[in-house]
Amino acid sequence: MMWKLRAVGVIALLAQSATAVELVLRNDASVKSAASTIAFGLMGYYTGNRTGDTPGNLPDPYFWWEAGAMFGTMIDYWSLTGDTSYNEAITQALLHQASDTRDFMPPNQTRTLGNDDQGFWAMAAMSAAENKFPDPPADQPQWLALAQAAFNQWAERWDDEFCGGGLRWQIFTFNAGFNYKNSISNGCFFNIASRLARFTGNQTYADWAAKIFAWQESVGLITPNYDVYDGVTIKDGNCRETDQIQWSYNHGIFLHGAAVMYDVTDRNPLWKQRVDGILGSTINMFYNGTIMIEQFCEEPGFCDIDQQSFKGYLTRWMAGTTQMAPHTFDVIHPLLESSAEAAAKACTGSPATGFNGIPGTACGFKWTTGGFDGLIGVGEQMNALGAVMYTMVNKAAQPVTSDTGGTSQGKPDAGLNLPPMFPELSPITLGERVAAGFLTTAIAFSVIGGSVFVML
Numbered sequence: 001m002m003w004k005l006r007a008v009g010v011i012a013l014l015a016q017s018a019t020a021v022e023l024v025l026r027n028d029a030s031v032k033s034a035a036s037t038i039a040f041g042l043m044g045y046y047t048g049n050r051t052g053d054t055p056g057n058l059p060d061p062y063f064w065w066e067a068g069a070m071f072g073t074m075i076d077y078w079s080l081t082g083d084t085s086y087n088e089a090i091t092q093a094l095l096h097q098a099s100d101t102r103d104f105m106p107p108n109q110t111r112t113l114g115n116d117d118q119g120f121w122a123m124a125a126m127s128a129a130e131n132k133f134p135d136p137p138a139d140q141p142q143w144l145a146l147a148q149a150a151f152n153q154w155a156e157r158w159d160d161e162f163c164g165g166g167l168r169w170q171i172f173t174f175n176a177g178f179n180y181k182n183s184i185s186n187g188c189f190f191n192i193a194s195r196l197a198r199f200t201g202n203q204t205y206a207d208w209a210a211k212i213f214a215w216q217e218s219v220g221l222i223t224p225n226y227d228v229y230d231g232v233t234i235k236d237g238n239c240r241e242t243d244q245i246q247w248s249y250n251h252g253i254f255l256h257g258a259a260v261m262y263d264v265t266d267r268n269p270l271w272k273q274r275v276d277g278i279l280g281s282t283i284n285m286f287y288n289g290t291i292m293i294e295q296f297c298e299e300p301g302f303c304d305i306d307q308q309s310f311k312g313y314l315t316r317w318m319a320g321t322t323q324m325a326p327h328t329f330d331v332i333h334p335l336l337e338s339s340a341e342a343a344a345k346a347c348t349g350s351p352a353t354g355f356n357g358i359p360g361t362a363c364g365f366k367w368t369t370g371g372f373d374g375l376i377g378v379g380e381q382m383n384a385l386g387a388v389m390y391t392m393v394n395k396a397a398q399p400v401t402s403d404t405g406g407t408s409q410g411k412p413d414a415g416l417n418l419p420p421m422f423p424e425l426s427p428i429t430l431g432e433r434v435a436a437g438f439l440t441t442a443i444a445f446s447v448i449g450g451s452v453f454v455m456l
């Protein structure tokens with residue numbers, strides 16, 4: 001692919017100088033160069049475009065959802081830098097994982113497929129529509145329609161029986177976590193609903209966004225102080241068991257969605273209150289002075305692979321918030337810049353194995369150490385890429401809508417009336433029961449006869 005050829009040139013150039021990610025803030029050429037180097041390291045983890053591998057998948061130990069998150073980041077990378085090197089891989093991944101049903105529900109992911117997993121792929125498609133990422137051929141799934149498919153299926157899965165509403169974490173009853181309603185699944189629904197409302201102008205999406213946010217508040221997952229808790233467990237018919245852990249991506253996804261609703265509603269004071277409230281809670285919880293941290297697990301050192309990617313999403317959604325709620329720019333942008341400087345300093349690693357980028361540019365996880373902390377992976381590299389490139393958000397074009405240049409084609413009923421992923425078996429007839437009884441009896445006599453023969 002083109003990006004592989006380009007990488008040879010990048011490596012040859014950097015081999016002549018000291019390795020490290022050099023970043024000069026507010027210098028577009030420097031920011032784009034740093035982002036390019038980090039992006040190359042990030043895409044070095046991707047194997048889905050290799051012969052025999054599956055387009056869109058990351059290798060173990062990464063789950064499917066994180067690949068969707070990565071391609072969403074790479075769409076923003078293209079939009080902010082103009083670098084088209086990875087566009088072919090991005091398009092191939094999104095279209096393949098859309099699957100034959102065009103809803104980001106590939107059958108081979110059912111073992112772990114949750115509403116939030118589907119959500120990160122749907123949000124990547126929504127970003128493609130908003131950023132005017134090149135549209136697929138007409139016979140292929142379209143970006144806007146893919147986001148609408150996820151929205152429609154979430155609306156069908158909305159569960160009023162327990163907790164007065166909300167999405168469950170898992171889609172299928174046989175997966176652990178089906179009895180858990182979590183903020184990130186409902187946050188994906190809320191985020192997509194708000195963005196569809198803005199892109200299409202359809203009030204139904206806006207109504208759903210308001211309903212989801214109100215539900216989060218009603219069960220205490222968004223508190224009066226705008227803390228965002230992780231989820232509630234359905235137990236003994238009620239939903240009083242709340243997991244009060246706070247993760248950066250839960251704050252970020254509701255912050256951005258609220259900012260979009262602020263724009264959709266012509267700066268309604270209620271949505272401004274929600275934006276400002278979540279932003280204040282976010283800064284208080286996830287910043288160590290001016291540098292972003294994953295407060296629950298980063299300092300103790302027990303963030304898992306998923307959690308090591310959360311800061312990148314918060315960065316994305318904080319940047320997006322400045323576009324939808326401009327009054328937040330003077331608060332958010334300095335935080336983006338200070339974290340970008342710290343993240344760049346963490347991109348100086350040369351691990352012996354596991355990193356396929358340019359030596360000396362592997363990005364660590366912690367940004368508060370002033371250097372590379374030895375942790376590497378998709379999350380670490382993606383976090384740093386977001387930190388660096390989103391400092392240019394003030395120079396980026398506003399996300400488009402269908403009225404302001406958007407070209408992606410929608411399908412309002414996408415994702416509905418599809419054949420069940422697990423076809424229901426027809427009821428067993430009396431004749432089939434009788435035949436099964438005879439067969440069972442025959443097998444039993446055969447076993448007994450065989451046993452007697454052996455003993456004799």
